Amino acid sequence: MxxxxxxxxxxxxxxxxxxxxxxxxxxxxxxxxxxxxxxxxxxxxxxxxxxxxxxxxxxxxxxxxxxxxxxxxxxxxxxxxxxxxxxxxxxxxxxxxxxxxxxxxxxxxxxxxxxxxxxxxxxxxxxxxxPNLLNIPGEHLPKVSHYYNDPHFYASQKLAVIGASNSAIDAALECWRKGSEVTLIIRGYEVGQRVKYWVRPDIINRIEEGSIKAYYNATVKEIRKTEIVIDTPDGEVILENDFVLALTGxxxxxxxxxxxxxxxxxxxxxxxxxxxxxxxxxxxxxxxxxxxxxxxxxxxxxxxxxxxxxxxxxxxxxxxxxxxxxx
The missing domain is CATH 3.50.50.60 (FAD/NAD(P)-binding domain)
Structure with missing residues (x-):
């Protein structure tokens, strides 16, 4: 010893x-x-x-x-x-x-x-x-990950990214640029203020032009095999979905x-x-x-x-x- x-x-x-x-x-x-x-x-x-x-x-x-x-x-x-x-x-x-x-x-x-x-x-x-878990039904499905590595994996896929911090925003932008159909689900009313200052304008512009869909003041209610269910201020939304990146810290x-x-x-x-x-x-x-x-x-x-x-x-x-x- x-x-x-x-x-x-x-x-x-x-x-x-x-x-x-x-x-x-x-x-x-x-x-x-x-x-x-x-x-x-x-x-x-x-x-x-x-x-x-x-x-x-x-x-x-x-x-x-x-x-x-x-x-x-x-x-x-x-x-x-x-x-x-x-x-x-x-x-x-x-x-x-x-x-x-x-x-x-x-x-x-x-x-x-x-x-x-x-x-x-x-x-x-x-x-x-x-990871900070969502504690919702479907979180442990194989299509859900709390870690993000390479955008190539998500090319030509419907991808939901949960979060508004640097990791989530970087993933959303990179995957969109590799051909993913990206939806951002943000619990607050805006993209996080701590997002890198040279990245934040980029994601805001992509959202405003409609390249990346964003739901604000929204939470994920359930993740299903081919769908994701979101609670929004306008009511429940069900989206077709292939993969989920839950980058919630x-x-x-x-x-x-x-x-x-x-x-x-x-x-x-x-x-x-x-x-x-x-x-x-x-x-x-x-x-x-x-x-x-x-x-x-x-x-x-x-x-x-x-x-x-x-x-x-x-x-x-x-x-x-x-x-x-x-x-």
């Missing part, structure tokens, strides 16, 4: 940043990632372009050079992969953490492949794993956080408890890093503003060890 000063759960950009920082400070560590390197980014749409510019996605001051100011998914994969390989980070891929328990100031981390002990644990797992794995003993707020935000100066949770030695810190406020933390978590956490661990050594 291997022992580390730090076990980092999650091999996304912030988990990688934590590994880099630990290595620089001479602390033994391991990054455990359930999929490939930066698994969440790998599962982004194939043509996805970031809202942030490349320099804001950099970690550890390592330059991120992209063709355009705002890089695309494949460039980000290349960037983070090269960081991992060139720095020879200790990362275990395709390994899923199953439990974390603390006893006598030592954490016991059990995965599907091994068991580790550590003095500290950093959770940097993001929130892209669990994602959430952290709150059950995993609670099983770790991390306290969550009682309101709908479900904010995890942590010290904003050290990122340490209510469990001593257990830290949070990255977008998972925002609970259901998934627009609060991004790569660009959570990069600071890595040095904050590693410095806190070093300082705590120094204080303990003096006492």
């Amino acid at each position: 291997e022992h580390f000063r730090i076990v980092i759960i999650g091999g996304g950009p912030i988990g990688i940043a934590c590994g880099l920082e630990a290595k620089k400070k001479g602390l033994s560590y391991v990054i455990i990632e359930k999929g490939p390197i930066v698994n969440s980014l790998f599962n982004y749409p194939i043509n996805m372009q970031f809202f942030s510019s490349s320099e804001k996605l950099e970690i550890d001051n390592i330059p991120f050079i992209s063709k355009e100011a705002k890089p695309k998914r494949n460039e980000a994969l290349e960037y983070y992969r090269r960081i991992v390989t060139s720095n020879e980070l200790n990362i275990h891929l395709f390994e899923r953490v199953q439990s974390v328990e603390k006893s006598d100031e030592v954490f016991r981390v059990v995965s599907n492949k091994a068991t580790y002990t550590s003095d500290n644990v950093i959770v940097a797992t993001g929130f892209y794993d669990l 994602y959430m952290p794995n709150f059950e995993f956080l609670q099983n770790l003993g991390i306290a969550l707020s009682d309101d709908e935000k479900r904010l995890p408890q942590y010290n904003p100066e050290t990122m340490e949770t209510n469990i001593p030695g257990l830290y949070l890093a990255g977008v998972i810190c925002g609970g259901m406020e998934t627009h609060k933390w991004f790569i660009e503003n959570s990069r600071i978590h890595a040095p904050m956490i590693i410095d806190a661990i070093k300082n705590k060890a120094a204080i303990t050594a003096k006492s």
Whole structure:
């Protein structure tokens, strides 16, 4: 059974940043990632372009050079992969953490492949794993997906896209341009204000010209094998339908956080408890890093503003060890 000063759960950009920082400070560590390197980014749409510019996605001051100011998914994969390989980070891929328990100031981390002990644990797992479900009849039909990858798949098909954020709008535009008959179903009265500023006018123009049909203040009531039923201000609408992309957002794995003993707020935000100066949770030695810190406020933390978590956490661990050594 291997022992580390730090076990980092999650091999996304912030988990990688934590590994880099630990290595620089001479602390033994391991990054455990359930999929490939930066698994969440790998599962982004194939043509996805970031809202942030490349320099804001950099970690550890390592330059991120992209063709355009705002890089695309494949460039980000290349960037983070090269960081991992060139720095020879200790990362275990395709390994899923199953439990974390603390006893006598030592954490016991059990995965599907091994068991580790550590003095500290950093959770940097993001929130892209669990979709916000519609909880309606037909949601689990094979034609329904909560993730979008390649527009080619939907060419010449009647496609309903549920949502009004960046993922939904990008999918609607891309699929329409590949020949899909796209219908947008938006719960609010307009396209989301957070949609990328160079994309929002595009979708509004496509809707106004009639290329993409949009239903506002609408919700999906039922999904059937060849139809979709929508509640609108003008009454129920039934549309012929081949595929549904329910891109209604994602959430952290709150059950995993609670099983770790991390306290969550009682309101709908479900904010995890942590010290904003050290990122340490209510469990001593257990830290949070990255977008998972925002609970259901998934627009609060991004790569660009959570990069600071890595040095904050590693410095806190070093300082705590120094204080303990003096006492």
